[in-house]
Amino acid sequence: ARAYTIAVLAGDGIGVEVMPPALRCLEAAAKRFGFQMNFRHYDWGSCTYYNKHGTMVPSDWKELLQACDAIYFGAVGDPATVPDHISLWGSILLFRREFDQYINLRPCRLVPGVTSPLANREGRDIDFVTVRENTEGEYSSIGGRIFSGTERETVIQNTVFTRVGVDRVVRYAFELARSRPAKRLTSATKSNGISITMPYWDERVETIGKEYPDVKVDKYHIDILCAHFVQRPHIFDVVVGSNLLGDILSDLGPACTGTIGIAPSANLNPTAKREDPNWCPSLFEPVHGSAPDIAGKGIANPVGMIWAGQMMLEHLGEKEAANAMMLAIENVLKEGREAQLRGEGDLLTPDMLGNGTTEGL
Amino acid sequence: ARAYTIAVLAGDGIGVEVMPPALRCLEAAAKRFGFQMNFRHYDWGSCTYYNKHGTMVPSDWKELLQACDAIYFGAVGDPATVPDHISLWGSILLFRREFDQYINLRPCRLVPGVTSPLANREGRDIDFVTVRENTEGEYSSIGGRIFSGTERETVIQNTVFTRVGVDRVVRYAFELARSRPAKRLTSATKSNGISITMPYWDERVETIGKEYPDVKVDKYHIDILCAHFVQRPHIFDVVVGSNLLGDILSDLGPACTGTIGIAPSANLNPTAKREDPNWCPSLFEPVHGSAPDIAGKGIANPVGMIWAGQMMLEHLGEKEAANAMMLAIENVLKEGREAQLRGEGDLLTPDMLGNGTTEGL
Ligand SMILES: CC(C)[C@H](C(=O)O)[C@@H](O)C(=O)O
Numbered sequence: 001a002r003a004y005t006i007a008v009l010a011g012d013g014i015g016v017e018v019m020p021p022a023l024r025c026l027e028a029a030a031k032r033f034g035f036q037m038n039f040r041h042y043d044w045g046s047c048t049y050y051n052k053h054g055t056m057v058p059s060d061w062k063e064l065l066q067a068c069d070a071i072y073f074g075a076v077g078d079p080a081t082v083p084d085h086i087s088l089w090g091s092i093l094l095f096r097r098e099f100d101q102y103i104n105l106r107p108c109r110l111v112p113g114v115t116s117p118l119a120n121r122e123g124r125d126i127d128f129v130t131v132r133e134n135t136e137g138e139y140s141s142i143g144g145r146i147f148s149g150t151e152r153e154t155v156i157q158n159t160v161f162t163r164v165g166v167d168r169v170v171r172y173a174f175e176l177a178r179s180r181p182a183k184r185l186t187s188a189t190k191s192n193g194i195s196i197t198m199p200y201w202d203e204r205v206e207t208i209g210k211e212y213p214d215v216k217v218d219k220y221h222i223d224i225l226c227a228h229f230v231q232r233p234h235i236f237d238v239v240v241g242s243n244l245l246g247d248i249l250s251d252l253g254p255a256c257t258g259t260i261g262i263a264p265s266a267n268l269n270p271t272a273k274r275e276d277p278n279w280c281p282s283l284f285e286p287v288h289g290s291a292p293d294i295a296g297k298g299i300a301n302p303v304g305m306i307w308a309g310q311m312m313l314e315h316l317g318e319k320e321a322a323n324a325m326m327l328a329i330e331n332v333l334k335e336g337r338e339a340q341l342r343g344e345g346d347l348l349t350p351d352m353l354g355n356g357t358t359e360g361l
Numbered sequence: 362a363r364a365y366t367i368a369v370l371a372g373d374g375i376g377v378e379v380m381p382p383a384l385r386c387l388e389a390a391a392k393r394f395g396f397q398m399n400f401r402h403y404d405w406g407s408c409t410y411y412n413k414h415g416t417m418v419p420s421d422w423k424e425l426l427q428a429c430d431a432i433y434f435g436a437v438g439d440p441a442t443v444p445d446h447i448s449l450w451g452s453i454l455l456f457r458r459e460f461d462q463y464i465n466l467r468p469c470r471l472v473p474g475v476t477s478p479l480a481n482r483e484g485r486d487i488d489f490v491t492v493r494e495n496t497e498g499e500y501s502s503i504g505g506r507i508f509s510g511t512e513r514e515t516v517i518q519n520t521v522f523t524r525v526g527v528d529r530v531v532r533y534a535f536e537l538a539r540s541r542p543a544k545r546l547t548s549a550t551k552s553n554g555i556s557i558t559m560p561y562w563d564e565r566v567e568t569i570g571k572e573y574p575d576v577k578v579d580k581y582h583i584d585i586l587c588a589h590f591v592q593r594p595h596i597f598d599v600v601v602g603s604n605l606l607g608d609i610l611s612d613l614g615p616a617c618t619g620t621i622g623i624a625p626s627a628n629l630n631p632t633a634k635r636e637d638p639n640w641c642p643s644l645f646e647p648v649h650g651s652a653p654d655i656a657g658k659g660i661a662n663p664v665g666m667i668w669a670g671q672m673m674l675e676h677l678g679e680k681e682a683a684n685a686m687m688l689a690i691e692n693v694l695k696e697g698r699e700a701q702l703r704g705e706g707d708l709l710t711p712d713m714l715g716n717g718t719t720e721g722l
């Protein structure tokens with residue numbers, strides 16, 4: 001039988017709470033569709049591993065993860081104990097960079113049962129995908145500080161766009177747009193204000209776009225694009241942007257469709273080969289973070305984590321199981337909402353205006 | 362009688378359309394409150410001056426503007442003819458930088474008569490101000506390209522934060538928060554991902570915050586902050602951010618309260634002195650741009666331009682006139698909406714779901 005080895009990194013905060021129900025869903029899918037999921041648990045969180053060892057991961061983290069087919073990641077960070085940039089650069093951002101997971105893919109869809117004040121304006125559905133560059137750009141970690149502690153103190157950080165880095169994500173977005181019915185690509189920049197890096201991105205979109213005459217391309221500045229996400233989210237199909245701009249859009253998108261609590265995310269290295277000695281597994285996580293403010297209350301929405309699992313199944317080639325799982329997510333949310341409206345018990349978590357719990361849902 | 366000399370730069374696109382009604386409003390206010398407005402018109406737009414001379418402004422632009430008490434600016438840009446970054450860096454962005462207009466202030470308020478799907482959730486009003494750093498940060502213009510045209514092509518741009526630049530905008534935001542009933546300051550960064558410049562901003566907010574124990578400070582990452590703008594805009598009071606982050610928030614905010622068409626913006630140098638030979642006038646403009654897509658149709662909303670004029674009167678010290686003008690704006694919008702609802706003629710412009718015209722409103 002088909003078998004997959006999955007590295008399970010629950011992490012911190014609500015990561016730890018949403019992981020168990022999500023693993024149960026994956027196990028149920030595996031059972032029903034005749035494959036095996038072997039979970040390897042690693043307690044690499046700020047509150048756990050870092051607390052004991054002073055680093056987020058052990059020195060052999062790379063080999064441990066390379067022994068797996070995919071990484072299933074909750075969330076890390078506990079800002080009260082460890083500064084966020086240490087938790088994150090020692091974990092999720094490290095994995096993205098070292099495994100060259102250059103695509104961050106986030107579907108943004110109005111799922112039945114989810115209510116949003118923006119839903120169905122003009123009677124149309126919201127169904128788009130953000131494609132975010134996930135390894136370079138604004139998250140360069142290059143820069144520094146001079147004249148520290150004086151009035152002349154100056155802090156500089158570089159944004160770095162490479163031809164290879166920009167082209168591969170833009171090309172991926174074009175391919176994705178081509179595969180969808182609307183065949184529409186929206187590219188986000190801020191080339192009127194950020195006058196060196198951003199016009200370069202525009203240039204590459206134009207050049208690569210010539211290979212995709214069947215895809216309709218729109219270029220937007222990020223400020224007005226954010227406004228359009230609120231005012232007419234239904235017009236978007238595939239939206240591509242740099243590391244920072246993609247980050248902003250992929251939180252704003254789910255907020256416009258109702259709740260970040262259900263949004264999933266795939267960090268993909270689409271060209272990596274399992275048999276390669278330098279294999280780079282892809283990573284699947286919810287869009288939300290460790291959310292210290294609601295951690296420990298048992299009220300986190302597990303759907304983002306579960307939906308990320310669904311994306312992982314799809315990536316592993318288990319299409320049937322992935323489809324079934326998507327249907328199950330939609331049904332649970334729809335039934336949850338209907339029960340809520342009928343006043344018959346409330347399974348939905350507070351982010352969906354219910355009073356249910358992580359385990360209940 | 363009190364008299365003010367105002368440089369009027371209508372610019373391009375809808376800038377040219379919204380300026381005349383706005384000037385009429387200012388003239389009416391001047392007449393009623395007993396002061397004089399002397400308008401000096403300059404046709405410095407992409408379609409006008411640039412078209413003839415190949416530069417956005419004449420070489421003596423600085424002296425011409427320094428002879429004025431304030432600058433009243435429509436919008437520039439005609440991307441079909443001139444690349445945006447040329448129009449903008451030759452005009453509005455040049456003025457901001459050269460006159461050291463380091464504060465970009467944008468009120469975001471749910472005005473009576475304006476409808477928004479996000480309005481009055483939880484029954485509370487939306488009323489906040491964004492304070493954007495307006496001279497440095499991501500808009501540094503420092504950087505370049507190497508290995509052009511090859512696979513190794515790499516493009517780098519620096520984000521620059523200086524102690525002086527960060528401190529003065531953060532301090533301004535704290536003072537503003539202190540002067541408002543809610544006394545709440547929200548600082549936007551992305552210090553978990555952008556690990557050099559953004560943590561520096563956080564550090565300065567913490568340090569300066571010690572001088573303002575009466576102001577409640579929240580730090581948000583820009584991604585989740587954008588989500589909160591959509592999900593609970595009523596919780597914000599004063600929001601401060603860097604050039605890029607502030608730009609995004611100040612378009613998203615008005616989008617959440619209904620329409621960018623009514624949003625105004627002040628580019629301030631709060632410490633400049635009129636009698637100083639190096640006097641730096643402040644600049645007032647609508648948040649919207651030249652909007653080539655709707656230019657020439659006569660349907661642009663003039664309220665953003667008019668409200669910017671209201672901010673200019675306030676800045677010039679004409680408080681009474683400014684208050685009266687604010688009331689007039691609110692009344693027109695409210696009456697416009699009521700008439701629309703009664704089906705009695707429609708003065709509101711299309712961005713407010715009406716079918717009125719610029720001049721009609
Ligand atoms: C036109 C553009 C350069 C400008 C900016 O980004 O500053 C505009 O979006 C604004 O907000 O005033």
Ligand SMILES: CC(C)[C@H](C(=O)O)[C@@H](O)C(=O)O
Pocket residue numbers: 088093247287289553554584
């Ligand atoms: C936690 C943070 C560093 C991360 C990011 O900005 O990439 C998160 O916001 C995300 O979107 O995955």
